[in-house]
Amino acid sequence: MAERWGFCERCELWRLEEWGEPPACPVCGAVPRPLEQLVDGVGRTELVLDLPPGSELPLLG
Amino acid sequence: MIRRAWYAAGFSTEFDAGALQGQVIAGRPIVLWRARSGEVVALDARCAHKRFPLWDGKLLEGDVLECAYHGFAYGTDGRCVAIPALHEQSDRIPATARQYKYPVVEQDGIVWLWPGEPELSDPSRIPRTPEIASDEWETVNTEPMHVAANARLLIENLFDLTHFYPLHADNIGSLADARVPVEIERGDGRLKTIRRRSRFSLPPMTRDRFGLDVADQVQEHAMVGPGLFHVVVSVAPPGRLGSAEEQSFVLYQTITPVDEGRLVWRRSTSCRVGTRWAANPDRPLVDAIVAGAPKVIDQDRWAIERQQEMFAYEDEDYREVHIKTDGAVVMARRMLDELEDAEGATAPPQVRTQPARRTADVR
Numbered sequence: 459m460a461e462r463w464g465f466c467e468r469c470e471l472w473r474l475e476e477w478g479e480p481p482a483c484p485v486c487g488a489v490p491r492p493l494e495q496l497v498d499g500v501g502r503t504e505l506v507l508d509l510p511p512g513s514e515l516p517l518l519g
Numbered sequence: 520m521i522r523r524a525w526y527a528a529g530f531s532t533e534f535d536a537g538a539l540q541g542q543v544i545a546g547r548p549i550v551l552w553r554a555r556s557g558e559v560v561a562l563d564a565r566c567a568h569k570r571f572p573l574w575d576g577k578l579l580e581g582d583v584l585e586c587a588y589h590g591f592a593y594g595t596d597g598r599c600v601a602i603p604a605l606h607e608q609s610d611r612i613p614a615t616a617r618q619y620k621y622p623v624v625e626q627d628g629i630v631w632l633w634p635g636e637p638e639l640s641d642p643s644r645i646p647r648t649p650e651i652a653s654d655e656w657e658t659v660n661t662e663p664m665h666v667a668a669n670a671r672l673l674i675e676n677l678f679d680l681t682h683f684y685p686l687h688a689d690n691i692g693s694l695a696d697a698r699v700p701v702e703i704e705r706g707d708g709r710l711k712t713i714r715r716r717s718r719f720s721l722p723p724m725t726r727d728r729f730g731l732d733v734a735d736q737v738q739e740h741a742m743v744g745p746g747l748f749h750v751v752v753s754v755a756p757p758g759r760l761g762s763a764e765e766q767s768f769v770l771y772q773t774i775t776p777v778d779e780g781r782l783v784w785r786r787s788t789s790c791r792v793g794t795r796w797a798a799n800p801d802r803p804l805v806d807a808i809v810a811g812a813p814k815v816i817d818q819d820r821w822a823i824e825r826q827q828e829m830f831a832y833e834d835e836d837y838r839e840v841h842i843k844t845d846g847a848v849v850m851a852r853r854m855l856d857e858l859e860d861a862e863g864a865t866a867p868p869q870v871r872t873q874p875a876r877r878t879a880d881v882r
Contacts, residue, residue: 463703463705463846463850465843465846467843470840470841470842471841472841472845472846472849472850474853492843492846494703494705499706499707500704500705500706500707501703501704501705501706502702502703502704503702503703503846504700504701504702504703505700505701505702505703505843505844505846506700
């Protein structure tokens with residue numbers, strides 16, 4: 459299995475690891491979130507974060 | 520420091536025929552000039568005789584570079600062609616009196632130089648920057664900016680969009696920029712982040728540029744090797760990305776390490792010919808993009824130079840905390856570590872992948 463990037467929220471750490479199947483942090487066993495998907499040699503990771511209303515406005519501009 | 524890479528020695532426009540330049544690229548002192556033939560020549564700047572810096576010499580007729588100390592003179596191929604102290608008839612110029620000539624390629628408006636082993640240089644790997652030299656694009660280049668920071672700190676800064684607040688809070692900063700969803704792609708030595716926003720209210724600076732209150736936007740930031748960062752920002756009315764209503768700009772940023780604590784940063788901004796600055800339609804869009812840049816550049820430079828200053832202190836048990844949104848930065852760091860490891864080089868530990876901070880480290 460190829461190494462993939464993943465973020466273990468329990469270890470608070472980005473790792474390049476073989477996460478296994480089902481994916482689990484090799485140190486603490488937590489589920490990585492997010493976990494990189496490998497397709498044709500290209501790795502893709504998606505970070506989705508909630509945006510509060512009005513967050514597109516400049517803060518001090 | 521990574522030497523097996525093509526680095527920008529400058530935009531083509533920085534090289535006037537017959538004008539000597541001295542640069543240090545990846546720790547290599549180099550004297551450069553544009554010869555009468557048009558070729559940009561780059562030689563080891565340490566005169567083979569007594570190490571005197573050739574960038575303090577002068578160019579003679581026939582593109583011969585004369586050292587200012589003892590007058591050793593070198594041709595564009597690096598061979599010594601004259602030594603005033605030798606008798607013309609009875610003495611011979613030593614074959615070893617020769618300057619190393621660096622591989623240089625001028626392509627798409629940039630002069631690229633390879634400071635690594637010459638046998639490993641491959642011009643086909645030089646990244647393309649077609650907009651810079653194209654008649655179909657209007658381009659504004661910056662002057663070279665000298666920054667007192669490790670080159671990796673700038674690469675990390677360019678990937679790290681979460682610093683828009685608070686560092687850029689008085690111009691481009693917003694919470695949305697700090698928290699926008701991001702897709703990260705890596706492969707073939709490249710790393711790219713993609714940020715897509717739909718139907719979002721443009722902040723005043725962007726509204727002024729594009730003339731839209733609400734828009735869809737795609738923003739791509741890519742590290743194309745250690746020496747080049749490529750940004751493309753496309754904006755259009757909702758649902759119209761990819762149509763004739765789309766407006767975009769392309770930004771190339773070259774990052775040339777001088778040594779482990781200094782770099783030279785150049786930016787080239789391009790917009791398609793004919794695109795206008797919405798709030799000032801007698802001027803091209805590229806002027807609007809460039810007009811907002813100096814303050815942002817100064818803030819980024821200030822930040823990474825302050826980081827660099829902290830390298831003076833031993834890490835001891837100091838560890839960085841990496842949060843989820845640092846994903847691209849951590850990946851870039853690992854990719855650059857791999858390049859460096861492959862050539863047996865080492866960067867300062869502060870910019871390499873480090874053991875992250877753990878609860879046990881917190882005092």
